Amino acid sequence: MGTLSGLFAPERVAVVGATDREGSVGRAILENLGAFDGDVVAVNPNREDVLGYRCYADVASVGEPVDLAVVVVPPSIAVPVVREAAEAGVENVVVVTAGFSETGADGASREGELKAVAAEYDLNLVGPNCLGVMNTTVDMNATFGPEMALPGSVSFMSQSGAFITAVLDWAADQGIGFKDVVSLGNKAVLDETDFVREWGDDPDTDVVLGYLESVQDGQEFLEAARETTRETPVAVVKSGRTDAGAKAASSHTGAIAGSEAAYEAGLEQAGVLRADSVQELFDSARALSGLPLPDSDDVAVVTNAGGPGVMATDAIGDSTLSLASFGDDTLDTFREVLPEEANIYNPVDVIGDASVERFTTAVDAALSDPNVSSAVVVSAPTAVLDFEELAEALVDVQAEHGKPVVASLMGGSRTEPAVEKLRTAGIPNYFDPARAVDSLDALARQRRITEREYVEPTTFDVDREAARDILMDAKERDDNRLGVEAMGLLDAYGIETPAGEVVDEPADAVTVAENIDGPVVMKIVSPDILHKSDIGGVKVGVANENVYDAYEDLVARATNYQPDATILGVQVQEMVDLDDGTETIVGVNRDPQFGPLVLFGLGGIFVEVLEDTTLRVAPVSEPEAREMIDEVKAAPLLRGARGRTPADVEGVIETIQRLSQLVTDFPAILELDINPLVAGPDGVRAVDVRLTVDTDQL
Known part of the structure; x- marks a missing residue:
């Protein structure tokens, strides 16, 4: 998008839709620009002059370069007006006009046309449906707010225009000053990521503050904020907590890692200071800007x-x-x-x-x-x-x-x-x-x-083709929920699993069991039966001589429970001594804004009860995976508390990274649980897996 200097410090501003009608937005903006250091021109084809400003029929008629156009025309003509401004050479546009995506389908369609024009002409476009922008260094108040901000070194963005007017009124009494202020509006083109980048490069901005209800692209925001916060503090109030994470999910991770948790993890990784209130936001800003x-x-x-x-x-x-x-x-x-x-x-x-x-x-x-x-x-x-x-x-x-x-x-x-x-x-x-x-x-x-020293995530040598084949097999079966039949995914990404196979004949089950030392675990394999233990679909400690009968009994139980269930077979698996290790969980839930969230915590059957978990946005680096271990209350269990033999913590850290790489490589994986991931003294092994896949993305 390039520098935004023309947006915040233009030499000439055109108010498109200027009028002297009392109570109008066009009049308020024109009046607020009265103290602007540069030139102000009015554009209104129906008037010769407005409030002492000569009126032009359109921006092209001005005859001089216009750096910023502030558009306050009715929504029905806003898009062609923006196009005319772009054709006249304007690079920066603030669309104050409402009536776009916030109003329904017709408005959303209009906003799509606005985006298309902005993309065609590479416009820096703020809004639509916004209050406007301010810059105190050039005394530019291109908003319809009631007052100008005091000068200062804080740059502030808000998704709510009303919030800006309230904050500026309060901040004036508190002696808090600003450098740039921007009302984000619908964020059709420029969003919070663009302004974090801009202010991170601005030597006159000491602190970046924001009031956000959402983030357009979590991954982009994380990258921009991570770079900015190395030098310039960024603090935000994030409102708009949703119940998306509380909806029923097919995995433990999906139940725990809701949208609010995604913001917590993403903002923390980005180095953004999150405030719980407006008071806390500006209390922090005072210290960050002056000390x-x-x-x-x-x-x-x-x-x-x-x-x-x-x-x-x-x-x-x-x-x-x-x-x-x-x-x-x-x-x-x-x-x-x-x-x-x-x-x-x-x-x-x-x-x-x-x-x-x-x-x-x-x-x-x-x-x-x-x-x-x-x-x-x-x-x-x-x-x-x-x-x-x-x-x-x-x-x-x-x-x-x-x-x-x-x-x-x-x-x-x-x-x-x-x-x-x-x-x-x-x-x-x-x-x-x-x-x-x-x-x-x-x-x-x-x-x-x-x-913090940012470390690039490790790229492991994995078998992506083998993983892709497993997912494609699921697509061919029209399965979007997979269980132990997908253990090969973990093997392909270097995550150790117990010896075993999925077989579809009892005789084959006997053959597999004979190649495993000691008794085995047997589990029904069906995409239609997620909670296998609830129907007796799991048998533990099966001796070789009982494997054949156990196979037939498992299939019979599954068929009786759900006659129309697809039965893929039975998994015969080496037994893992759970008493010799700590049961943990490593999982993934894909968030709409931030993408895949990797979860780690105490696993087994109590994961959702104890909720001793922590999250990171993938891809997860080695230091971030190590931090995840340290953050859970169960960390002492892994490290050998109360005489326990320490678990292979390094193996857990590597498993987190490998799973992070898997879900980054395959966006089709929406949710995934490895539960339990048993961490013992001699290594870690994934005993069970469950995942949800969007087969349309394969």
């Missing part, structure tokens, strides 16, 4: 009020941060400068009669400690403490040490001059100490994101 990142997670709390200090300490316990342990030199300094009744251990309580000098001396000592990477300063108002003087001192101390400091000066109007001094220096203030801690937590999380 350096801390070197570690260790925080000092300095307060003149015991209760609020404890509140800050509790918040640290609930976060990813930790209370710093002061060195001996720091404790000696506290003993020298603080009264006996003060608490010199973290949190430091300088007590209620502290002067500005005592307070800031304590903050200085804490920040001087090499074990401290950031500080929270909490203060209640007292008669002996001037907040404005304290703010000035904190600005100096923070600048001297270069470590992030956040404040919680707790009060009302008397705090306003102090808060303004802090804000000017980039130090945020929060009435609630917990919010101050949360903002530091955002800084720490961003530091960890920048420290």
